[in-house]
Amino acid sequence: MKDPAELVVDAVDRGIFTVDRAVFTDPAIFELEMRHIFEHTWVYLGLASQVAAPNDYFTTFIGRQPVIVMRDATGRLGAFMNTCRHRGALVCQRRQGNARYHVCAYHGWAYGSDGRSKTIKDLDTGAYSEHFLADDHDLVPVARFGEYRGFLFASLSAEVPSLEMHLGDMRFFLDLVVDQGPKGIEAVPGSSSYTFRANWKLQLENGMDAYHLTSTHPSFMNIVDRRNAGESANRLKSLDFAAYRERGGFTFDHGHSALFTPNPNPQVRPLFASIDELRSRVGEARARWMLNTRNITVFPNLQIAENASLQLRVMRPLSHDLTEMTIHCLAPVDEADAARDFRLRQFEDFFNASGLATPDDTTCYEDCQSGYGAGIVRWQQGYSRGIMSVQPGSGPIGESIGIEARTHQMGAAKVQDETIFHAGYREWVRLMKAGLARDAAGATS
Amino acid sequence: MSGIDPARVLSEVSAFLHDEALALDERRWSDWLDLFTVDCEYWVPAWKSEDEQTSNPGRELSLIYYGARAGLEDRVWRVESRRSVASAVLPRTQHLISNVRVTGSREIPGVSGAAEIDVRCEWTVHQYLPKERAVELFFGRYEVCLVRHPEGLRIARKKIVLLNDYLPARIDFYSL
Structure with missing residues (x-):
């Protein structure tokens, strides 16, 4: 087994961050991920x-x-x-x-x-x-x-920090989900599970990947355009990626990350129907954050996507090249009928194996896994966008919301930053190294 | 039911369902869309538990729900646009329809010869994925309401119960 630190080259100060494709393809590494990551953290x-x-x-x-x-x-x-x-x-x-x-x-x-x-x-x-x-x-x-505000976590190892410490200021982003309704949020009845024939970290990355939107989802973007132009008789309103101008991202300790985009069309969000209630309850600033498009990853298995509707997805790795996803639509408890209907139609339009966007993502994951068959190509080139603009700490926007982040990257949406993925791989290395050290100590004792 | 011969209706709706299935399998998407009324309901419920599907598409999640044909038209447009990698290599599908039963029929008052017919049947789709060189199987039940128009039968409502909902990476209208 190679030193896991050698599978991830983390030298951002020299403009380098890359990952060995073995992390997606090697069954022995998958086995270690299960033991040292999934069975050793929250x-x-x-x-x-x-x-x-x-x-x-x-x-x-x-x-x-x-x-x-x-x-x-x-x-x-x-x-x-x-x-x-x-x-x-x-x-x-x-x-x-x-x-x-x-x-x-x-x-x-x-x-x-x-x-x-x-x-x-x-x-x-x-x-x-x-x-x-x-x-x-x-x-x-x-x-x-x-439990953090209704989100339940567990660890099979006692050697973990408290859940609050583990989550750190990712809690701000979980609060933005929970506080969307005066009575909190719930998973809408009905869920869906699907599998894709690729490594789980492809989902981990894609959930935070702004760069793929215009190339992976042109058919979805075209359909939104056609509806807006009246060329489609479908009157469903949805988000317009092409309208995004600014984007920002934060990484946190323990592998977590958050991506946000000020939404130029917040009125196409089901949540907008309750904007007055939201403003009076959580304040103008938080209400605006709730209407931002947001994608968050709570390492290693939870992602919440707030773009079309509000989706919670749980990753369950089954093998190095097979992953199960379970997805839920989240909504404010007792949401009004019109907003709930709008939310469901947006969710079904975009997400799930039967939606108009998710299948394009999962097809790309599977194509990546197949492409890794080219084993003589070792290093990925997909962690470099934004590397010259990422900054340590929370930055002015992070400070304005009182969060402590490890890095931040803010600016033009067109940067389509990839440094946001670094957090997950840094935690991956940390947990794998700790696990291998435990194994070595066990072997010598 | 007076004036409607049950055997003739069964034969007519069976032939209609077979034609619909063949339009999908032969990728005649436009012909397929023509089989639906403009304001049709197309609904694939999700499951809430091992035994229970969602029953209220306004409050609960569906796999697909459209209150008009326009939703299906968007899907057909997407496939034909060639801009969706998920349908870049289409599965070769084979629909089988069986156990067709007419569960109700009503004459539409004031429209000579017009009727609504409720139909239930069982379906399976075998599909071969040329890219993956793999076979997938989906199966379930259709609950269909047909209306008789001057030009023939049209689908006013199609509920597709998908029994095996632990899904592969992609599923779309042509596999249901």
Whole structure:
């Protein structure tokens, strides 16, 4: 195994940042990513509103590991490994539901919604040893579980900073999502999952990639033009990439990043219908930030895109060349019917494997993965736009909103900055190096 | 139902559904669009859980929802524009329609010979992806409301229940 630091050349002071294509193609590196990244940092699980009532649950994964997130009878949230302590079967079969008890279908061991062992079938006739009886039979909890304003995260390693520290001032950008409704936000009923045959980091990058819009999505842009010009009878209004003039981005510690574009046409946002309520509740400045187009990445598996509608997407890497995406449409709780309808149509128009934009993205990811077959080409040239304009710290705009960022890049939208990707790779290197050091220490002890 | 021969109606709507399927498979997009009324509803619900689809497209997510044919026209325009990499290499599709049932029909008062016909059937689409050299399969149920116009039947409403909604990277109207 190569030193992961050698797979990422981070020398921005000399105008260089590049990534070895092996990070997308090598199954051994994927294995290490699962162990040292997905199983060793905070990973997004879901929204608290998905488990709103006592005994509500949903099942998901941390990396490759199956997890149940449950609210117990007293209302306390917890996350546990979804595997019976007895022989390992999934304790919970369904994606979501409500259950006071989860009974393993194999040998009938039962667990409460607090993860505690309730009964072991025929315990008294089992001729068990004292050792067994003294053992803990509860579902194994995740090492760390945390919530930030309804966003649920967990880590399979206890050696992580607090969730607040991990998120840092990405919290500002999560606040801009949560505060869009007086009663908060919710995932609209109905979600979609799709897979693409490419590495998960292609999505990680593309979610923050301003450079691809005009070349990957010309058909979408043309359709928006045709609607605006009356050449299409479809009256749906949507965002106009071509109208963007300025753009800015922030990177944060722990791999997170945020991209924003002042929206010249905020009236084409469903949120605009409640602009007066927003201004009076959160103030003029935050209301304007909410109407900006924004894309954020909470490393390693959460992205929120606020351009057409408001999309939350969760990445689940399945192998080095296969990734599962689960997407939700977010909306203010109790949103008015007209705004909700507008939001849904915009979302369906753009996103999802059945939308008019996402399939062009995912096709490009798959074409990249196929192109990496050209193994003699080692280094990517896709991390260099903006490298001479990126600055350390938060910059005046970041300071004006009181956030502490690692870097900022602001200016003409045409820069279409790629330094925003650096944050994810810096965290990738940090976690991989720490993991390999742990492995080396384990091997020598 | 008086005056309408059920066997004849079944035969007529079956032939119509087969023609629609063939228009898609032969990529005769314009012919396909002509089979819809201008104000048709075209709806592919999403799923809320293992067992339940979304039922209210105004409040819940759909995979595709259009309240007019213009939405389908946008999709056809996109494919024909050759500016969408997702449809740069189109799948070779094969629609199979089966179990056609007429579940209701109503004469439209005041319009001689006009009627609305409710139809349900099962469908599968096998498709071959020439670029990936792979096969994909989609299947489900159509719930269709047809109206009889002077020039023939037209689709006023088509609800497509997609049973296998764990999707590959792309799915569009020609695969449904």
